Amino acid sequence: xxxxxxxxxxxxxxxxxxxxxxxxxxxxxxxxxxxxxxxxxxxxxxxxxxxxxxxxxxxxxxxxxxxxxxxxxxxxxxxxxxxxxxxxxxxxxxxxxxxxxxxxxxxxxxxxxxxxxxxxxxxxxxxxxxxxxxxxxxxxxxxxxxxxxxxxxxxxxxxxxxxxxxxxxxxxxxxxxxxxxxxxxxxxxxxxxxxxxxxxxxxxxxxxxxxxxxxxxxxxxxxxxxxxxxxxxxxxxxxxxxxxxxxxxxxxxxxxxxxxxxxxxxxxxxxxxxxxxxxxxxxxxxxxxxxxxxxxxxxxxxxxxxxxxxxxxxxxxxxxxxxxxxxxxxxxxxxxxxxxxxxxxxxxxxxxxxxxxxxxxxxxxxxxxxxxxxxxxxxxxxxxxxxxxxxxxxxxxxxxxxxxxxxxxxxxxxxxxxxxxxxxxxxxxxxxxxxxxxxxxxxxxxxxxxxxxxxxxxxxxxxxxxxx
Numbered sequence: 001x002x003x004x005x006x007x008x009x010x011x012x013x014x015x016x017x018x019x020x021x022x023x024x025x026x027x028x029x030x031x032x033x034x035x036x037x038x039x040x041x042x043x044x045x046x047x048x049x050x051x052x053x054x055x056x057x058x059x060x061x062x063x064x065x066x067x068x069x070x071x072x073x074x075x076x077x078x079x080x081x082x083x084x085x086x087x088x089x090x091x092x093x094x095x096x097x098x099x100x101x102x103x104x105x106x107x108x109x110x111x112x113x114x115x116x117x118x119x120x121x122x123x124x125x126x127x128x129x130x131x132x133x134x135x136x137x138x139x140x141x142x143x144x145x146x147x148x149x150x151x152x153x154x155x156x157x158x159x160x161x162x163x164x165x166x167x168x169x170x171x172x173x174x175x176x177x178x179x180x181x182x183x184x185x186x187x188x189x190x191x192x193x194x195x196x197x198x199x200x201x202x203x204x205x206x207x208x209x210x211x212x213x214x215x216x217x218x219x220x221x222x223x224x225x226x227x228x229x230x231x232x233x234x235x236x237x238x239x240x241x242x243x244x245x246x247x248x249x250x251x252x253x254x255x256x257x258x259x260x261x262x263x264x265x266x267x268x269x270x271x272x273x274x275x276x277x278x279x280x281x282x283x284x285x286x287x288x289x290x291x292x293x294x295x296x297x298x299x300x301x302x303x304x305x306x307x308x309x310x311x312x313x314x315x316x317x318x319x320x321x322x323x324x325x326x327x328x329x330x331x332x333x334x335x336x337x338x339x340x341x342x343x344x345x346x347x348x349x350x351x352x353x354x355x356x357x358x359x360x361x362x363x364x365x366x367x368x369x370x371x372x373x374x375x376x377x378x379x380x381x382x383x384x385x386x387x388x389x390x391x392x393x394x395x396x397x398x399x400x401x402x403x404x405x406x407x408x409x410x411x412x413x414x415x416x417x418x419x420x421x422x423x424x425x426x427x428x429x430x431x432x433x434x435x436x437x438x439x440x441x442x443x444x445x446x447x448x449x450x451x452x453x454x455x456x457x458x459x460x461x462x463x464x465x466x467x468x
Contacts, residue, residue: 382402
């Protein structure tokens with residue numbers, strides 16, 4: 001078990017109160033030398049000292065021992081591997097030392113890098129001719145993605161609430177829709193009605209609060225109707241919980257908070273329809289066969305993929321997955337991440353990745369082993385999914401999904417069994433985006449990279465016009 005070390009937090013607390021080490025030692029009833037050892041992480045924190053700090057400075061002891069080092073280590077490791085830094089990268093021991101001894105500096109460094117990343121992304125989208133005043137502000141999508149990432153894409157309070165409701169309304173998979181519909185009517189006085197597409201203005205769900213009627217579009221299939229009811233249950237029963245989860249976050253705008261509540265309600269709906277422990281047990285038993293899991297819980301392929309990214313409960317962890325959904329133009333329309341896989345906000349736009357070629361084989365799962373420019377390797381599954389069809393004009397509303405994990409977890413997944421992972425040629429070299437990818441001699445390159453100069457020689461013609 002790791003010792004509890006709080007040196008940087010203790011030093012910050014002392015400076016906030018404008019005290020010397022001797023003054024803090026007097027307030028805590030210990031020696032100055034002992035305070036010095038604690039601040040330099042040369043002594044672990046005892047329960048008595050934790051209580052003394054809490055009493056003397058009026059701070060919550062849980063805030064003092066909160067350990068965010070795992071997330072920080074992942075973010076810091078990803079950041080220093082960016083090609084912009086060049087040369088050798090710090091090893092894990094150096095990164096852990098930085099987090100242990102200078103967490104504020106690490107935090108400022110990561111914030112600076114995020115600002116750099118945001119600036120690059122917006123310049124790529126907008127072009128140099130029309131830069132907005134708020135160039136360096138993060139988009140709502142990035143802020144919400146970071147909010148979920150900072151929580152490890154796992155919310156124990158929502159899990160508990162979903163389990164409590166499932167216990168209060170026990171039912172078989174086939175009866176969930178009727179049970180949720182009856183609960184909305186009996187507990188909240190909300191009637192659920194199906195409505196023709198023409199009356200819904202292309203919306204899938206409309207809640208008329210004044211008349212206490214929830215309208216569901218006839219375009220929704222059964223699985224998505226059930227999901228919409230579970231989503232609505234969260235909104236009407238747990239508004240205080242949603243508010244508490246977003247209070248104190250970096251999300252400032254009212255629209256951003258509302259958007260985050262919608263995503264959290266989606267999380268709750270998935271947790272209700274696919275209860276954690278039965279879902280985890282089924283995933284492990286079937287070796288993460290998405291179709292079999294979907295059939296067992298009466299949900300869609302996409303809903304299972306989303307739920308798989310949330311299996312991060314201490315002691316009962318599933319494979320840590322990332323999940324990405326893109327349209328035919330390569331725009332990311334949904335993303336969740338419990339891995340070190342860096343997903344750019346503006347798209348998973350590498351044509352070497354099979355998430356794009358999956359459009360050629362609708363409904364077929366396409367496995368692929370990939371390698372990022374920094375050498376990290378992943379196993380991915382890509383498949384298309386269908387969107388609701390409203391009319392003849394809305395046909396072929398197909399999207400592509402990708403579910404993936406780090407190579408070290410691939411042995412737990414049945415889809416990876418037929419492959420020899422020791423074969424170096426098995427791995428497809430991909431990048432996040434041509435603008436950021438440092439790979440040379442890539443036959444699929446569509447843009448000159450921002451961070452390196454590719455060689456150009458008039459005597460030679462390379463795979464693309466960007467190098468020779």
